[in-house]
Amino acid sequence: MLLVLILFVVVVVIFATGAHRSPAECQHCKKQIPGTKQVWFGTENRFCLCKECAGKIPRDFMDYAKQNWTYITYTDYLQWDQETADERAQFEPDIKYGYFCEISIDTKRKLFKLGKQNDISMIFRFKDLIGYDINFKPEEYKEGFLGDKVKGTEYGVFKFARPDVELEVTINPDVKLSAVSRGFIAKRFEYNLSEEFKVLINNFAVCALLSSEEFNKETETESRNIGELEKAMALFMFDNVEEITQESLKNQRNALIKAFHPDNNEANVAFSQKINAAYELLSGVVSR
Numbered sequence: 001m002l003l004v005l006i007l008f009v010v011v012v013v014i015f016a017t018g019a020h021r022s023p024a025e026c027q028h029c030k031k032q033i034p035g036t037k038q039v040w041f042g043t044e045n046r047f048c049l050c051k052e053c054a055g056k057i058p059r060d061f062m063d064y065a066k067q068n069w070t071y072i073t074y075t076d077y078l079q080w081d082q083e084t085a086d087e088r089a090q091f092e093p094d095i096k097y098g099y100f101c102e103i104s105i106d107t108k109r110k111l112f113k114l115g116k117q118n119d120i121s122m123i124f125r126f127k128d129l130i131g132y133d134i135n136f137k138p139e140e141y142k143e144g145f146l147g148d149k150v151k152g153t154e155y156g157v158f159k160f161a162r163p164d165v166e167l168e169v170t171i172n173p174d175v176k177l178s179a180v181s182r183g184f185i186a187k188r189f190e191y192n193l194s195e196e197f198k199v200l201i202n203n204f205a206v207c208a209l210l211s212s213e214e215f216n217k218e219t220e221t222e223s224r225n226i227g228e229l230e231k232a233m234a235l236f237m238f239d240n241v242e243e244i245t246q247e248s249l250k251n252q253r254n255a256l257i258k259a260f261h262p263d264n265n266e267a268n269v270a271f272s273q274k275i276n277a278a279y280e281l282l283s284g285v286v287s288r
Ligand SMILES: [Zn+2]
Pocket: 026, 027, 028, 029, 030, 031, 049, 050, 051, 052, 053, 054
């Protein structure tokens, strides 16, 4: 009995450490690596790296990289890391938010950083971002004597063109917001995001929008892939046209103008013009 157990443990250890694999060559440095030191990537075009070469990939990219990367993606990451190092070293945040994962934004240089408890401590350029979602996910609704509350998580999802990764972070868990319930049979509720969270979302949207314009100017071949309407909707944070009403439009415009008042900052002058142009465009859509 004991012998069977020992044998079982030995087999488990062999498979867990990769000792059963035959030696392979590191695709990058061409070193021969024993089974225990191989790190494999990709599903179709699989490739193998030694521990040192794999160690150049940030830890938080690892799960995504192991599933999705090819060797070309890996070398492109190394190149991006080198090319953008000086630019990213200039990072000086003016906006910070989040306890569990802190998102800090350098609105001037159009950079942002994900850091703190999620282990990601990396600075990204807004121009490399191809999609994101920063939002509140309601999880629990509680009726209360003094007012109803909704508990949930503030999260962020970020997808980049370079480096090719998609990251999901919890910004703050267990966030409690005041809620207003509507409807008796099918209960729906609305809640108010904190002012600080709204500032983060607004600033993030502005940097992403301005960077995509800048990016489009640089690569004129694909310049028309984001239509004016989509841009205006992204700025006002509408997911689809049906959501837009004159009232919601006006509220959102006032909130944006307040957050980016021309008196507060010179850069805001141009931006408040953009807000107004987007407002005109969207209110034209609503009245139709
Ligand atoms: Zn290597």
